[in-house]
Amino acid sequence: MPIRVTLDAMLARRGMTARELAAQVGLSETQMSLFRSGKVRGIRFRTLARLCAALECTPGELLGYEFEATDREAGDSD
Amino acid sequence: MPIRVTLDAMLARRGMTARELAAQVGLSETQMSLFRSGKVRGIRFRTLARLCAALECTPGELLGYEFEATDREAGDSD
DNA sequence: CTGAAAATTTAAGTCAAGGTTAAACTTACG
DNA sequence: CGTAAGTTTAACCTTGACTTAAATTTTCAG
Numbered sequence: 781m782p783i784r785v786t787l788d789a790m791l792a793r794r795g796m797t798a799r800e801l802a803a804q805v806g807l808s809e810t811q812m813s814l815f816r817s818g819k820v821r822g823i824r825f826r827t828l829a830r831l832c833a834a835l836e837c838t839p840g841e842l843l844g845y846e847f848e849a850t851d852r853e854a855g856d857s858d
Numbered sequence: 859m860p861i862r863v864t865l866d867a868m869l870a871r872r873g874m875t876a877r878e879l880a881a882q883v884g885l886s887e888t889q890m891s892l893f894r895s896g897k898v899r900g901i902r903f904r905t906l907a908r909l910c911a912a913l914e915c916t917p918g919e920l921l922g923y924e925f926e927a928t929d930r931e932a933g934d935s936d
Numbered sequence: 937c938t939g940a941a942a943a944t945t946t947a948a949g950t951c952a953a954g955g956t957t958a959a960a961c962t963t964a965c966g
Numbered sequence: 967c968g969t970a971a972g973t974t975t976a977a978c979c980t981t982g983a984c985t986t987a988a989a990t991t992t993t994c995a996g
Binding site (some may be wrong): 807808810811814820821822823824827 | 952953954955956957958
C-alpha cells in the first residue's frame with residue numbers, strides 16, 4: 781500500500797496529540813490509531829477534509845505516496 | 859464537499875482521454891465520470907495509487923481541497 | 937452535415953471496508 | 967505509583983466505492 785495517511789508530522793508541527801485531534805475532528809481514537817499505523821485502505825473525503833481543516837494543511841500533506849511499479853497494472857491485487 | 863478528484867488537468871497534461879486512463883488503471887468509465895463530476899465521497903488508496911502511477915503525479919495533485927469553515931466542526935453533517 | 941468515438945447518466949446490485957463502541961493492555965513520564 | 971496517551975482486538979453497522987448494462991448526449995474530425 782504505497783499511500784498512507786501521515787498524521788505524525790502534522791501533529792508534531794501543530795504541537796497536538798492524536799487524542800486532541802480525534803476529539804476536534806470527531807473521529808474515534810481507534811480510527812486515528814489505524815490511520816497512523818497505515819492499516820487503512822481508503823478515506824472518506826468528509827474525514828480528509830476535517831483533518832485538513834484541523835491541521836491547517838492540504839490533502840497532499842496528509843497523504844504520503846511512494847511510487848510502486850505494481851501500481852501500473854490494472855489487474856493488480858491490492 | 860470541499861475535496862474533489864481533479865483528473866481533467868492531469869489528463870490534459872498527459873494528452874490522454876478519460877477512457878484511456880480508465881482502461882489503463884482498470885477502472886470503469888462510469889467511475890471515471892463520477893470522479894470527474896465530483897460525485898464521489900471518498901476513494902480507496904489502491905485506486906488513488908493507480909491513478910497517481912498512470913498520471914505520474916502525486917495524490918496532492920489529484921485531490922483538490924478548498925478550505926471550508928464547516929470542516930472545523932466535528933458534528934458537521936456531510 | 938454525418939458518424940463514430942468519447943463521455944455522461946441512470947439503475948440495480950455487490951461487498952469491501954470506513955468508522956463506531958467497548959474494553960483490556962501497553963507505553964511514556966512527572 | 968498513577969494518570970494521560972496510544973494500541974489493539976472484536977463485534978457491528980452503514981456507507982458508498984465500484985461494477986455491469988444500456989441508453990443518451992456531447993464532441994469533433996472528415
